[in-house]
Amino acid sequence: MTSIDVSGSTSSDGAMAPEPVAPEASTRGSVRARDVLSAYVALTKPRIIELLLVTTVPAMFLAAGGIPPLLLVLNTLIGGCLAAASANVFNCVLDRDIDEQMRRTRRRPLPRHVVSPAAATAFGFVLGLASALWLGYLVNVLSALLALTANVFYVFVYTMILKRRTWQNIVWGGIAGCFPPLIGWTAVTNSIALAPFLLFAIVFFWTPPHTWALALRYREDYAGAGVPMLPVVREAPVVARQILAYSVVTVLVSLTLWPVAPTGWLYPLVAAVAGAALIWESIGLLRRANAGLRDAALKPMRLFHWSNSYLALIFVAAAIDPLLR
Structure with missing residues (x-):
């Protein structure tokens, strides 16, 4: 399956000994093997x-x-x-x-x-x-x-x-x-139930602000490659407003899991606090966009990294919550 040959293999029996391999060649073969494995x-x-x-x-x-x-x-x-x-x-x-x-x-x-x-x-x-x-x-x-x-x-x-x-x-x-x-x-x-569809919906509404934050940072890359991500085709304030809107909906949907699952006190507490932080970061991004900042100056990676933490926190809270009841 590889496009690079891996040298330096040896026979497992003693009937036919392999040709001597110089240490340097053996080392190169080992490195190339690791490179191929790492690539896959x-x-x-x-x-x-x-x-x-x-x-x-x-x-x-x-x-x-x-x-x-x-x-x-x-x-x-x-x-x-x-x-x-x-x-x-x-x-x-x-x-x-x-x-x-x-x-x-x-x-x-x-x-x-x-x-x-x-x-x-x-x-x-x-x-x-x-x-x-x-x-x-x-x-x-x-x-x-x-x-x-x-x-x-x-x-x-x-x-x-x-x-x-x-x-x-x-x-x-x-x-x-x-x-x-x-x-x-x-x-x-x-079987399927309403609760997993709410988890599905959380990820659905979370994905655009998470991805658009990354695309704001690498807008020129996407533009050069001809990929019409929202930050490529719309100005930064428009993108930031979309991010804020999706963030708010994400938090609201996450809170609906509380009565549906149902969960105890931990999940809604974490969802509310983490959600407030997500919205706060989105508001900060919108303020910077409205101030005329663009690309890396918008500091969109702050929101990108926090959105990762947000999703992990609320899902881990959903896992721990049943253990506390």
């Missing part, structure tokens, strides 16, 4: 997978009303990791021309030609098949189908259709990233 790992975008797992496990705790079977959690996480990794690999293949133009992404494996598109595509198919089989046999068919649906949506709807055509790309394309709470819930219950 990078194709899966591990940091994005981490965020997806943060929204999967708490949904399982909430569905179980406590601690779910640990083997089930492990199998769901493995299957979810494989599914997300598959989607991310296909995204890297389809967006390799964009990645090559953007400073933020030009060091990814495909722009650097460390892995060939054909090898990456095969890798993506293997991961996707492994995910479907793993979840289908070791969790349940419903969870496997939801993971497959998320992957198909991310690859075909977001990456191939929306991303290069409309500023609403991340609004609707972000639906793919909302499936992990559903997968976690169905892994425990093998």
Whole structure:
């Protein structure tokens, strides 16, 4: 599957000894092997997978009303990791021309030609098949189908259709990233309920402000690559107002989980405090935009990083809350 040959292999039996390999050549082979392995790992975008797992496990705790079977959690996480990794690999293949133009992404494996598109595509198919089989046999068919649906949506709807055509790309394309709470819930219950759809909705409304904050920082990159993210096609104050609006809706939706789940005192407290901080950061971004600041001067990465913490906090609170009752 690799586009780079790995030298320095040796025979495991004594019948035919390998030709002597100079220490320098052996070292180079080891380095190249590590480079290839690292490249394949990078194709899966591990940091994005981490965020997806943060929204999967708490949904399982909430569905179980406590601690779910640990083997089930492990199998769901493995299957979810494989599914997300598959989607991310296909995204890297389809967006390799964009990645090559953007400073933020030009060091990814495909722009650097460390892995060939054909090898990456095969890798993506293997991961996707492994995910479907793993979840289908070791969790349940419903969870496997939801993971497959998320992957198909991310690859075909977001990456191939929306991303290069409309500023609403991340609004609707972000639906793919909302499936992990559903997968976690169905892994425990093998059924759908209102509570996981509220978790789905939290991620849905959270995604645009999170992504637009990053796009504000790298607006010139997106513009140069021809990707019509909202900060590319609209002025900063317009983007900041959209971010604030979506942040407010995110917080309101998060609070509706309190009576529906139902949760105890911890979740609504964390959701309210963390939500207030998210809105405060959004207001600060709007003030800086209205003051005429642009791009890095807007300090959009403050909101971007806090939005990561916000999502983690409320989902972890949702997981811990059942343990306190």
